[in-house]
Amino acid sequence: MTPAQIIVLATPVFLLMIGIEFLIGLKRGRNTYRLNDALNSIGLGIMSQLVGLFSALFTVWLYVVVFNHASLWQLPADQLWVWVAAVVLYDFCYYWQHRFGHTVSVFWASHVVHHQSEDYNLSTALRQTGTGWVGNWLFYLPMAVLGFPPLVFGVAALIDLLYQYWVHTQHVGKLGWFDRWFCAPSNHRVHHAVNDKYLDKNYGGIFIIWDRLFGSFIEEDDAEEIVYGTRGPLRSWNPVKANLQYYGELFKDSWHATSWADKLRVWFKHPGWRPADVAARFPKPAFDITRVERYDPPMSRAAQWAAMALFVALLVA
Numbered sequence: 001m002t003p004a005q006i007i008v009l010a011t012p013v014f015l016l017m018i019g020i021e022f023l024i025g026l027k028r029g030r031n032t033y034r035l036n037d038a039l040n041s042i043g044l045g046i047m048s049q050l051v052g053l054f055s056a057l058f059t060v061w062l063y064v065v066v067f068n069h070a071s072l073w074q075l076p077a078d079q080l081w082v083w084v085a086a087v088v089l090y091d092f093c094y095y096w097q098h099r100f101g102h103t104v105s106v107f108w109a110s111h112v113v114h115h116q117s118e119d120y121n122l123s124t125a126l127r128q129t130g131t132g133w134v135g136n137w138l139f140y141l142p143m144a145v146l147g148f149p150p151l152v153f154g155v156a157a158l159i160d161l162l163y164q165y166w167v168h169t170q171h172v173g174k175l176g177w178f179d180r181w182f183c184a185p186s187n188h189r190v191h192h193a194v195n196d197k198y199l200d201k202n203y204g205g206i207f208i209i210w211d212r213l214f215g216s217f218i219e220e221d222d223a224e225e226i227v228y229g230t231r232g233p234l235r236s237w238n239p240v241k242a243n244l245q246y247y248g249e250l251f252k253d254s255w256h257a258t259s260w261a262d263k264l265r266v267w268f269k270h271p272g273w274r275p276a277d278v279a280a281r282f283p284k285p286a287f288d289i290t291r292v293e294r295y296d297p298p299m300s301r302a303a304q305w306a307a308m309a310l311f312v313a314l315l316v317a
Contacts, residue, residue: 005028014165018122024171025121032170034296035106035304038123040237044113045126047239054194055133058145062137063153066144075147087206090156095210097139098203108271109246110134116242120192125168128242142241160205164188174220183208186220193226194288198269231272231287235295246271253278 017037025031046307067074075082101111113129141171145155167188174186183204191202201218204210220226232249234242253274262275276286 001025004047004055010162014126017165018107020296021122021169021171028171029051031119034118034119035308036237036296037117038121038298039118039308040239040242041123041127042300044130044239044242045128046130047131047243048130051130052132055292056135058133059137060150060154063140063144066141067147067150070118071147073147073199075149077149077152082148083152083287086143086152087141089146089148090153090160091204091206092210093139093143094160094205095203095214097136097206098205099214101136101140101283102200102203103270104268105246105250105271105273107135109222109250110136112230112246113194116234118233120168120170120226120228121286122165122168123231124192125165131247143315163206168192179208179210179219180212187211188219189226190218190220192228194231194242195224195247197221197224198226205277214267227289227292229292229294233295252282254283291298 014219018173022033024033025033045096080274097107098111103106110129113131114124114127116150117124117127127279140153140157143152150155164183167183167185170189174183178184179186183202183206187202187204187208190198193199202208202218203216208217232246234245236242250266254263256278257263257266257275258277259275262278266275
């Protein structure tokens, strides 16, 4: 059974957990769901899986080629330590892939999809990009060079992905010692914040120790309310626009830049960086967290029920 097949089989469990979280929120008087946002996030997850069926073929092919022809040695797949080491090393590679995904514009253009939701709940975990094939595979080739068999690599990737589902919730508080070692809901809530103090923090997938080692860790402050989303809000439920929004912004800035060096820098500088001449000609308002308003266009109750029915029909089909 392939990782993609396991994800498909796990989908009913994901949806059940979303339902449970929704009911818990209602019981506590703290509902963290909106129908429009949740359906949009789940829809983007489905789109990501469909695209992933094709991009995964390239990733697996490349990993196998490197493993067969460039590995320093080939580790035994029947040894427990190899599997444990693979999970730890995969998460280390994920940390750097994730960090570059926030600090290099061309990678942020892909990863931004996951952060566009202005809510934070288990449906947010399913909100994934359809352009993850743009460079993410680079960060995992060291595992092929070190000789981790493709099957071991694939299972480690699946474990890392499945683990991260449960941390996307506001209904689990701080967990003491667990928070110091692992990525937990409190740590990951910080990661999805646009607050100044939280920006670009807590990248770990399973282990938060990478953030502590490399200076990107910050603890959630109970005194400061977290604002979720991005500093360049999408303000749309269009899944195609969600995947292409930031690429379009980079292309426009690159096109209008007069310096050839700046045309290239646009793609590789920190997100938000713009050439001085472009910023002067096409200014954007500075981000002000006090003026953030969630995108929530009005929708009639009939339209909501129709959207839900159509979505359920698509899932069943």
